[in-house]
Amino acid sequence: MTSSTRRPFVLLGLGALLVAVATLVTPLWVMRPFRPQGPTELAVALWVLRFGPWLLLGAGLLAGVAVARAWPGGWWRRAGAVVMLVLTIGAGALSRINVFEKMFAPMPAPRFAAAGESGLPDDAMVMAVRVGEQARGYPVEVMAYHHVLNDYVGDTALVVTY
Amino acid sequence: MWARTIQGKTLTFHLAGIHNQNFLMRDEETGSFWQQVSGECIAGSMRGAKLDQVHSNELTIARFTTEFPAGQVLLGEPGRTDSYERDWEPGIDKLPTVVDTSDSALPPRALVAGIAVGGQARAYEASRLASEPVILDELGEVPIVLWSGGGRMLRVFDRRVDGKALLLAPADVEHLRDAESGSLWDFRGCAVEGPHASSKVCMPAVPVLWDYWFDWRAYNPTTSIYR
Numbered sequence: 164m165t166s167s168t169r170r171p172f173v174l175l176g177l178g179a180l181l182v183a184v185a186t187l188v189t190p191l192w193v194m195r196p197f198r199p200q201g202p203t204e205l206a207v208a209l210w211v212l213r214f215g216p217w218l219l220l221g222a223g224l225l226a227g228v229a230v231a232r233a234w235p236g237g238w239w240r241r242a243g244a245v246v247m248l249v250l251t252i253g254a255g256a257l258s259r260i261n262v263f264e265k266m267f268a269p270m271p272a273p274r275f276a277a278a279g280e281s282g283l284p285d286d287a288m289v290m291a292v293r294v295g296e297q298a299r300g301y302p303v304e305v306m307a308y309h310h311v312l313n314d315y316v317g318d319t320a321l322v323v324t325y
Numbered sequence: 326m327w328a329r330t331i332q333g334k335t336l337t338f339h340l341a342g343i344h345n346q347n348f349l350m351r352d353e354e355t356g357s358f359w360q361q362v363s364g365e366c367i368a369g370s371m372r373g374a375k376l377d378q379v380h381s382n383e384l385t386i387a388r389f390t391t392e393f394p395a396g397q398v399l400l401g402e403p404g405r406t407d408s409y410e411r412d413w414e415p416g417i418d419k420l421p422t423v424v425d426t427s428d429s430a431l432p433p434r435a436l437v438a439g440i441a442v443g444g445q446a447r448a449y450e451a452s453r454l455a456s457e458p459v460i461l462d463e464l465g466e467v468p469i470v471l472w473s474g475g476g477r478m479l480r481v482f483d484r485r486v487d488g489k490a491l492l493l494a495p496a497d498v499e500h501l502r503d504a505e506s507g508s509l510w511d512f513r514g515c516a517v518e519g520p521h522a523s524s525k526v527c528m529p530a531v532p533v534l535w536d537y538w539f540d541w542r543a544y545n546p547t548t549s550i551y552r
Binding site for chain 1: 326327328329330335336337338339340341342343344345346348349350351356358361362367368369376379380381382383384385386387389390392393395396397398399400401402405408409410476477478
């Protein structure tokens, strides 16, 4: 085995790992709190989020090819390529987690009650909306945590945001 | 609050990002990204589309019950009551801001009621609304009345009836009176006594956005400040 065949598998594996890590890190880094997001960096972060699955597919294939190339070269090379494959898959899997929904859990099945049964004091604030004959109040204290709620009031599909 | 049916599709939104201390949402159906504060799509196949705003008000539970006796209130999730805070604003006030507002008259975290109507935007400081609960103003040639019911309970109306601007002043805690007809108007913006009451006139509501000054100004760069 010459160094010219060793290098491609190392490069392929590292390239795959780099793509997966960039897919994981770029949106988190750009959209971390308490810093401004410039238009270009935001566009890049959103692009990575949108096309992340394709980037990860490419990275996975690359890492797979690296393993195949390393296989005839003995145990050490096999182990090295497999470690890079596993790390690539790991970074890819982590990048599929929506950290914003981990911090602020969504409310997929909202429940409602009459105001008197809500347990809220008279001076608690709600975001009030009326659609036709139906009115709903979304307590500010609840929405300030969940931030986004998909709801129907009558036949109208609403998204409540705070 | 936004209607989430657009171009024939009903979208399901998720919290998905931050843009200068404003949240971004992503919809499941098209994977596009939407600015929560403006309803605008900024990336993805729906880019350029804008959600229709649905009029909403911040009201106390007491006021909500009075106006909508059959109204329903969203319940918090039982496991998360620890995450719900009623007095979170003092904590938020101390957080840093990332948008430079040093060239303007207000501090970045000044709480303002933002109004955009008639092609113009104006910010009304919360402290000003507290000391002056009824304000008659004109914005982009639209005569408006701002009526603060205490705290963040604020309603704004286009005060034109039959093309003429009403001159409204407080009559009692619950009502305004217009100078010309002497009709009484309640907090819903509807005439409840006097000549306008018999024709059941209600003034059209104008949307209000409670926001921090830095954020309001970022999205309304030409905004003025009510003085």
